[in-house]
Amino acid sequence: MATAPAPMATMAEVSTMIMSEASFSSTPTDDGSHAASLSSTPPTTVSPDSVSLASEPDMTKPDRACQNDVYVSGAAALEAVIPILESQNEQQLSGQQSPVELDAIVVAQPLPSINFLPTSRSRRARAGLPMYNIATLSSTSLRRKPRVKGGSNQEKRRQGVSGDAGLAVKTAQAVAGGSQSPKGARISSRTKPIPVVAPATRRATRLSGAVAETLATKVAALAKGKKKNAKLPKLPRELRRLRDTDEFAHIDSRPVKYTVWSNGKFVDVTSDPAAAAAVEPRQKKTKVETEAADGIAAEARNQEKKEDKKAEAAPARQADPGPFSARRTRHWHKKGLYAGQEAPSDLTVGLTAAEKKQLAAIPALAAPGKPNKTMPLPMYAGMRTLIAGRDFKLPLDVCNPMPPGHPKPPPYRTLTKNRFVGDAAAYWKKSPHFDDFSSKCVCKPQDGCAEDCQNRIMLYECDETNCNAGKEFCTNRAFQDLAERTKKGGPYRVGVEVVKTENRGFGVRSNRSFQANQIIMEYTGEIITDAECERRMNEKYKDNECYYLMSFDQNMIIDATTGSMARFVNHSCSPNCRMIKWIVSGQPRMALFAGDREIQTGEELTYDYNFDPFSAKNVQKCLCGSANCRGVLGPKPKEVKQPKAPKEEKKPAANAAKGKRKLAELVAGSKEEEKTAKPAKKQKVKPAAGIQRTVSTSKSLKSVKSAAKGATTMASKKLATVAASQKNVKMAAKKTVKAAAKGKGVAQVAAKTIAAKSMMAAKSVASKRITKPATKAALTASKRSSGTISLGAKTALKPSSKGSSSPKPAPTTAPASASATVSSARKRTPSRKALEASTPDAGNTPAPATSSAKSSLSRAPRIRLVSSTAAA
Numbered sequence: 072m073a074t075a076p077a078p079m080a081t082m083a084e085v086s087t088m089i090m091s092e093a094s095f096s097s098t099p100t101d102d103g104s105h106a107a108s109l110s111s112t113p114p115t116t117v118s119p120d121s122v123s124l125a126s127e128p129d130m131t132k133p134d135r136a137c138q139n140d141v142y143v144s145g146a147a148a149l150e151a152v153i154p155i156l157e158s159q160n161e162q163q164l165s166g167q168q169s170p171v172e173l174d175a176i177v178v179a180q181p182l183p184s185i186n187f188l189p190t191s192r193s194r195r196a197r198a199g200l201p202m203y204n205i206a207t208l209s210s211t212s213l214r215r216k217p218r219v220k221g222g223s224n225q226e227k228r229r230q231g232v233s234g235d236a237g238l239a240v241k242t243a244q245a246v247a248g249g250s251q252s253p254k255g256a257r258i259s260s261r262t263k264p265i266p267v268v269a270p271a272t273r274r275a276t277r278l279s280g281a282v283a284e285t286l287a288t289k290v291a292a293l294a295k296g297k298k299k300n301a302k303l304p305k306l307p308r309e310l311r312r313l314r315d316t317d318e319f320a321h322i323d324s325r326p327v328k329y330t331v332w333s334n335g336k337f338v339d340v341t342s343d344p345a346a347a348a349a350v351e352p353r354q355k356k357t358k359v360e361t362e363a364a365d366g367i368a369a370e371a372r373n374q375e376k377k378e379d380k381k382a383e384a385a386p387a388r389q390a391d392p393g394p395f396s397a398r399r400t401r402h403w404h405k406k407g408l409y410a411g412q413e414a415p416s417d418l419t420v421g422l423t424a425a426e427k428k429q430l431a432a433i434p435a436l437a438a439p440g441k442p443n444k445t446m447p448l449p450m451y452a453g454m455r456t457l458i459a460g461r462d463f464k465l466p467l468d469v470c471n472p473m474p475p476g477h478p479k480p481p482p483y484r485t486l487t488k489n490r491f492v493g494d495a496a497a498y499w500k501k502s503p504h505f506d507d508f509s510s511k512c513v514c515k516p517q518d519g520c521a522e523d524c525q526n527r528i529m530l531y532e533c534d535e536t537n538c539n540a541g542k543e544f545c546t547n548r549a550f551q552d553l554a555e556r557t558k559k560g561g562p563y564r565v566g567v568e569v570v571k572t573e574n575r576g577f578g579v580r581s582n583r584s585f586q587a588n589q590i591i592m593e594y595t596g597e598i599i600t601d602a603e604c605e606r607r608m609n610e611k612y613k614d615n616e617c618y619y620l621m622s623f624d625q626n627m628i629i630d631a632t633t634g635s636m637a638r639f640v641n642h643s644c645s646p647n648c649r650m651i652k653w654i655v656s657g658q659p660r661m662a663l664f665a666g667d668r669e670i671q672t673g674e675e676l677t678y679d680y681n682f683d684p685f686s687a688k689n690v691q692k693c694l695c696g697s698a699n700c701r702g703v704l705g706p707k708p709k710e711v712k713q714p715k716a717p718k719e720e721k722k723p724a725a726n727a728a729k730g731k732r733k734l735a736e737l738v739a740g741s742k743e744e745e746k747t748a749k750p751a752k753k754q755k756v757k758p759a760a761g762i763q764r765t766v767s768t769s770k771s772l773k774s775v776k777s778a779a780k781g782a783t784t785m786a787s788k789k790l791a792t793v794a795a796s797q798k799n800v801k802m803a804a805k806k807t808v809k810a811a812a813k814g815k816g817v818a819q820v821a822a823k824t825i826a827a828k829s830m831m832a833a834k835s836v837a838s839k840r841i842t843k844p845a846t847k848a849a850l851t852a853s854k855r856s857s858g859t860i861s862l863g864a865k866t867a868l869k870p871s872s873k874g875s876s877s878p879k880p881a882p883t884t885a886p887a888s889a890s891a892t893v894s895s896a897r898k899r900t901p902s903r904k905a906l907e908a909s910t911p912d913a914g915n916t917p918a919p920a921t922s923s924a925k926s927s928l929s930r931a932p933r934i935r936l937v938s939s940t941a942a943a
């Protein structure tokens with residue numbers, strides 16, 4: 072290879088040469104390495120890599136630059152350039168001059184008069200000369216990324232650029248892009264022109280003040296992959312190199328190793344599989360979290376999918392128990408907890424005969440298999456329960472009030488205690504109960520005033536004045552319990568609320584549970600007389616659709632128009648409650664009690680109105696929905712039978728029969744009860760001696776009725792006393808007889824009969840065993856006392872008769888109420904709908920056993936029946 076002698080280049084020469092290179096940078100070149108090297112990225116090393124070649128210049132165009140340029144002999148030029156570059160490097164490394172300053176210095180050098188190779192050499196001759204690449208010499212080519220297009224240098228060489236010629240400083244030719252070929256350079260005919268790309272005209276931002284593009288934005292632009300190729304030239308080399316790294320492409324070729332740290336200590340999961348299993352989910356989570364934080368969660372998912380596929384494809388790896396093995400696959404249970412378990416060999420062990428029989432009928436359990444004795448599943452644990460079966464209700468809260476916002480009834484004035492209005496108070500004071508309540512019971516503390524308590528039987532609530540057992544032991548203080556319970560208020564303590572029913576207006580439901588026979592709420596209102604009731608009906612309530620009137624006691628009615636929430640309790644033919652009147656501290660009070668079964672939360676509370684519509688026009692359809700619904704609010708139409716009066720007594724009994732018929736309408740009576748109406752033939756309404764005062768003051772029929780009523784009341788009162796006190800049984804009976812004997816006619820007969828029967832009843836009481844016969848006797852006494860009275864008794868028995876199958880006849884205040892209703896019915900407008908106190912058949916079995924019958928007697932409000940019947 073012929074080489075021209077190359078003189079040693081001086082500093083100025085080299086500078087000039089470099090300057091010429093720099094000047095080239097303003098013209099298109101194959102890459103921007105020159106400019107870069109002269110600006111912000113100074114060379115740090117000098118590589119004599121002769122292999123590295125400059126880009127192929129466009130030989131087809133005249134090389135204008137080369138017209139002035141000279142080609143330096145390769146070796147000579149190299150020898151001249153290297154020391155200079157080294158010195159530059161040293162300067163830069165020592166921090167003496169910044170690259171920019173260096174550029175300035177270099178640029179400031181005067182143009183050289185360097186010994187260039189003659190340009191007149193032929194192309195052939197020039198091709199043999201070594202060509203040097205300044206970029207290579209200045210070592211900036213080291214940082215150049217591999218060519219995207221155009222292949223490697225070797226490829227270039229294959230394309231016709233000779234090895235040494237690659238070192239040529241023919242960048243000038245390329246940059247010039249002219250038609251002239253550099254003289255002295257041998258260009259292979261096979262050489263293809265390399266497309267000249269736009270130069271990287273990057274300028275130092277520090278000098279220009281241009282806003283520097285941040286690395287992040289560039290990387291982001293690369294990541295988006297938009298117009299990748301178009302943008303590439305604009306990117307600095309560093310970024311382009313970065314783009315090609317595995318790190319940028321998120322390719323991690325290294326194995327991933329997890330280290331586990333617990334409480335600041337390293338956990339060797341390889342030696343502790345349990346720890347490995349324990350931390351595995353956490354590792355996974357951490358990994359995911361980290362990736363999510365990097366904002367490439369989607370990529371992570373793809374990665375996981377790939378891993379899953381890999382794991383599936385390589386079962387051998389799964390078998391590897393190592394801690395860093397592929398992710399564990401989940402094994403899902405294919406059957407339920409109770410499936411797949413073999414039945415025990417002998418299912419019948421420990422079962423009763425009946426259970427065994429039932430078990431034999433279950434085909435699924437017929438073939439016992441091998442039992443799992445080690446860890447038996449609970450499959451058969453509840454077998455006994457399953458066989459027996461039981462009803463259940465989804466549990467409710469202890470207190471489950473309606474959510475706010477449900478419909479409320481129109482506002483009304485409330486009363487928490489009964490209030491006597493007008494003459495009602497005076498009426499009550501005349502009542503026998505006004506004084507009788509104070510007779511003390513004979514219970515001992517251990518008895519606790521249970522069913523045998525005389526107070527309880529008489530429906531007198533015990534208090535400090537009339538209780539022998541004492542407050543601590545007494546269980547006959549329902550109203551006191553109620554006051555205690557509701558004292559602090561609150562939905563649970565009150566336990567009831569008004570609800571809108573589907574078709575019966577408003578009703579009352581429990582929002583908690585109640586025990587059987589437990590007091591629920593008091594029915595309060597204004598206690599008014601019959602006359603006052605009539606007045607209100609005609610005047611005050613004439614436009615009302617609904618009346619809240621309940622017969623209460625003789626000649627008295629509770630008007631709950633102003634009263635308590637209990638007025639909203641609806642009727643049911645199968646009620647779960649009873650409305651019972653008690654005497655509390657000498658005052659009449661009425662309350663709703665649970666029936667003989669407990670009441671669940673959410674149940675609607677109902678009692679049997681024993682409704683008297685007074686007229687067929689007012690008959691209301693019952694919508695209680697119970698199985699044994701009577702169809703209408705009132706007694707069954709079927710049971711309304713008119714008793715036949717004996718021929719000889721036809722005339723006198725005519726009126727009585729009318730009364731009976733009315734009563735029969737009230738009563739869903741049994742045959743026996745109907746028979747009890749027959750003694751009416753003996754009825755002789757005459758003024759009784761016992762009520763002389765009344766008779767004397769008034770000779771009218773009304774007075775007679777009152778007298779008879781008074782006499783019978785007294786008889787009943789005395790009977791009650793007899794029943795209550797076993798010590799004075801005989802005395803009381805005698806007194807009763809005497810008192811009754813003073814009366815005449817009906818009262819007399821009644822008194823005698825009552826007295827006789829009361830002896831029997833008292834004997835039962837004396838024996839401290841209040842039994843059914845005793846009750847029967849008392850009832851019979853009542854029935855036989857007189858025709859009219861028996862009617863009253865019948866009414867009184869009405870509730871009992873309903874529960875006649877029950878050994879415990881129900882207590883009732885109904886008779887009086889019923890009578891009041893009847894008596895007033897004739898006078899009042901037919902539209903009146905008075906309510907009767909409930910027949911206490913709620914829950915099928917009345918509450919305080921024999922108390923019912925006795926209290927029926929004792930209350931004797933049925934006397935009103937006498938008067939009403941007489942009036943009829």
Ligand SMILES: C[S@@+](CC[C@H](N)C(=O)[O-])C[C@H]1O[C@@H](n2cnc3c(N)ncnc32)[C@H](O)[C@@H]1O
Binds near residue numbers: 576
């Ligand atoms: C004392 S009020 C009861 C509260 C009434 N539901 C209200 O909204 O004010 C009695 C009236 O309620 C209605 N009622 C009660 N129980 C009923 C039932 N089982 N079937 C049809 N209506 C009934 C009847 O209209 C009856 O006259």
